[in-house]
Amino acid sequence: MDNLDNYYYGNRPNGFYIPRFRNNQKQDKDAEFIRGYGFQGNSLRPHWADMANQKGFGKTYKDALTKPGNYWAVGIAGFGECLPHQENRVTLDATKPDRFGIPQVRVDMEFRDNELKARADMAVQAEKIFRAAGAVFYQTNSETNPPGAGVHEMGTARMGDNPSESVLNKWNQTHDIANLFVTDGSCMVSSSCVNPSLTYMALTARACDYAVSQLKKGLI
Numbered sequence: 001m002d003n004l005d006n007y008y009y010g011n012r013p014n015g016f017y018i019p020r021f022r023n024n025q026k027q028d029k030d031a032e033f034i035r036g037y038g039f040q041g042n043s044l045r046p047h048w049a050d051m052a053n054q055k056g057f058g059k060t061y062k063d064a065l066t067k068p069g070n071y072w073a074v075g076i077a078g079f080g081e082c083l084p085h086q087e088n089r090v091t092l093d094a095t096k097p098d099r100f101g102i103p104q105v106r107v108d109m110e111f112r113d114n115e116l117k118a119r120a121d122m123a124v125q126a127e128k129i130f131r132a133a134g135a136v137f138y139q140t141n142s143e144t145n146p147p148g149a150g151v152h153e154m155g156t157a158r159m160g161d162n163p164s165e166s167v168l169n170k171w172n173q174t175h176d177i178a179n180l181f182v183t184d185g186s187c188m189v190s191s192s193c194v195n196p197s198l199t200y201m202a203l204t205a206r207a208c209d210y211a212v213s214q215l216k217k218g219l220i
Contacts, residue, residue, distance in 0.1 A: 013040040013156040018076070018129075020193050022121065037080030037193045039126070045069050076129070078122030079150065083114050084189035089155045109147045117143050131155045139175040152196055157186035179220040 018039035023031055046069030056064060082088075088110070092103040111119075123142040130138040160166025162174035168187050174180045183204040209214060214220045 015040060017041075022125070033114045033121065035081040035083070035114070035118070035193065037078045037118055037122055039076045039122075039129075041074060041076035041181055043072060043074045045072055069182060074133075074135070076126055077124065077150075078119070079193055080115065080118040080122065081190060081193045082147075084112065084155060085112055088115065088155075111144060111147065115145060152185050152191055154185040154191055155189040157182050158189050159187050171210045172203055173210070178214075179211075181211055184209050 001121055018041070020036040020038045022036040023034065026035065027034065029107070048065040051065055051069060076169060087108065089108050091106050093106040094103050096104045098104055120142055123140040124138050127138065127140050157167040157173070159168045159170060161169065166175070168174055168182055172183045172187055174182065187203065188196060188199070211220065
């Protein structure tokens, strides 16, 4: 392969992103789940940590570990949407306070049927991508990472019109305290299948504009 003789140049290509392509316009006939996912990937050469279990001994072996591996590898990982299941929640555990007497956080969360079916489809589509790309060797992993392994924490102070079912109104303002605004990821119960940081920024700008208008009116 090209560039196998290079060390400082070309040894760490930029990552790549494959946008959502499943269930884009309507439900795909061969998809047993709703919504979709995207792929994030990168390319790399093995280094000493990857080659530590190879055969060898002594100086020759140690010298080999100081050099990059003799092949390039490409990996992709699927990032799918976790549906906003009502059973997934964060609450305060009044029976288990911390050393300051403050109730500890209790997290109840698990991936459910839709997420697991989407995860299985990620492996199927990833294999198709590698085959189409002419990969010499590939392997897929359909195991599901535990919740929190790759995530933007969201949904703990969600928006809504009903104060009994939500913490914030549509302006990211708390229902109970007029001059309190929450504009981080807790206001959203789902990020779709993409990184939500730009949405946080947009919601923050929107909430600030609203807060200034309310301040000028003397309402907060």
